[in-house]
Amino acid sequence: MFKELAKLDKNLRRAGYILLAVVLGGSFLALLLHPFNLAPLALLFVWTVNLPAAWFLSQAAKLQGRSAWLTGFTSLIPAAALIEFFSLCPGSPRTKQASPR
Known part of the structure; x- marks a missing residue:
């Protein structure tokens, strides 16, 4: 899993690590508290x-x-942030592929 995150661009990689911390840390903290x-x-x-x-x-x-404002506002909700992350990852049908020239 970390190998796939390392291949992403800088912003997407950072978002992926933070979302991983959100999911794992939130779950652990909820169980602890x-x-x-x-x-x-x-x-x-x-x-x-x-x-x-x-x-x-x-x-x-x-x-x-893509629209940075729309993506940022929808990503304020943690579940939507996960959906946005996977839609921005390479290979997703919603990402724009560079045209070969």
Whole structure:
């Protein structure tokens, strides 16, 4: 999995690592805080850590010729950020392929 992330461009790679931290860290934190009835604090962690991912996804969309504003705003929601990440990855049907000349 890390080999595929290393092949991506800088902004997409950073967003991928942050989204990985969001998913794994949020899950671990929710499990850790559940016995103390503080699991909703994990949501605060997820939304806060997701902000830089939204920024990097918007920059990656800008480099691909897509709307950076739309991608950034939709990526503020963590689940939508994952969808945007996979739609921006190379090989996705939504990414613009460079025309061979």
